[in-house]
Amino acid sequence: MTEPYTFVHLTDLHIGNPDIVDDHLFSDTTANLKALLADVKALVPQPKFIVATGDLTNQGDEGSYRNLKTILTEAALDIPVIFALGNHDKREGFYAGMLGQTENLAAPYFHAQVIDGVHVIALDSSAPGKIGGSIEPEQFEWLEAELNAHPDLPKLIAVHHAPALDEDRPDTEWESLTIADSLKLRDMLKGKNVLGILSGHIHFDRVTNWYGIPVVVGIGTHAATDVTYLHEGMRMLAGASLAIGQVRPSGLTISFVPQPSDRRELHSFTFADMAEMLKKYEAANVAAE
Structure with a gap:
């Protein structure tokens, strides 16, 4: 490898x-994404790929996609x-x-490909009717087979919800994969050559050493969580x-590239408000079923 292998991580478009x-759309996400894609187009060398880790649209309707x-087509990126x-x-x-x-429109969207010697694996953590994430048994079965299919290649895992970091806090599962799925994923990835896990959902830049695997979360293009306010809501x-990722023989490097911002407040709510919102959200989805 004569130069770092470069890729781009986008999330929460x-x-x-x-x-x-x-x-419930609090910023001009179209303009924000176009600005980020212009930054990507200016990168030298050009990245090998872009990975977009979920919340691709705000409402999930066909017109938004x-x-x-x-x-993406107008950005004219050959990536x-x-x-x-x-x-x-x-x-x-x-x-x-x-x-x-x-056809088969309710199936989870999981897939993988090898790009210039890096094995990129995308999981679908969307759980219909839920804010937190989960992974169906069929995905875990597929993941196990996929990991064994290319045992010699370094791997990047893309999944919207990062693994749960506090395994004794089921009340925080709204911000991650379920604890049970996190532990299952931990056991499945143990001993594999995993460069990192790329995630989103919580809207702030964060890197965690999770059982020896870097877990990278990005802000996204909608809004930035004020980390200093997390004690309140x-x-x-x-x-x-x-984020620009670089793969070297020594491992993974992540560089965050923020857009200029006045950091004005767009929206806020307390955790008490959130508990009530979660109840209403899940009740509405149960009624819709």
């Missing part, structure tokens, strides 16, 4: 449908884009609007960023 008024597809789905995504909308698929500020 929250792209909207220009034909629909969305009161068509809008995202148009933005593969690898998608993972998050809790704002809806599988039916993604398959129809992004992939033009008309969630305070969302104007902000967006991407």
Whole structure:
């Protein structure tokens, strides 16, 4: 390897449908994404791929995915884009609007490919009706087979919800994979050549050494969580960023690239408010079923 192997991590794009008024879209995510893609286009050398780890759209409707597809096409980047789905995504909308698929629309979207010697594995942690993430048994079965298919290659795992960091805190599962799935993933990845796990969901830049594996979370393009407010609740500020990953013989390097921002407040709520919102959100999804 004569130079670092470069890729780009985007997350939480929250792209909207220009034909629909969305009161829960707090920034111009289309403009933010276009600015980030312009930064990507200026990179030298160009990255091998872009991975977008979920919440690709804000509402999950087919029109929003068509809008995202148009933005990516107009950016004219000759780079593969690898998608993972998050809790704002809806599988039916993604398959129809992004992939033009008309069958098997409720299936989880998991896939993998080898790009110039790096094994990129994307999991679908979207759990219909839930804010937190989970991974179906069929995905775990597939993942085990996929890991064994290329045992000699370094691996990057893309999944919207990062593994749970506090395994004694089930009350925080809304921000991660379930604890049970996190432990299962830990055991499955043990001893494998995993460069890192790329995630999103919580809207702030964070790197964790999780059982020896770097777990990288990014801000995204919608809003930036004010980390200093997390003792009270969630305070969302104007902000967006991407991450540049570099693979070296020594391991993975991540550099965060924030967009200029005045960091004005866009939205905020306490954890008491959040508990009530979670109840209403899950009740609404149960009623819809």
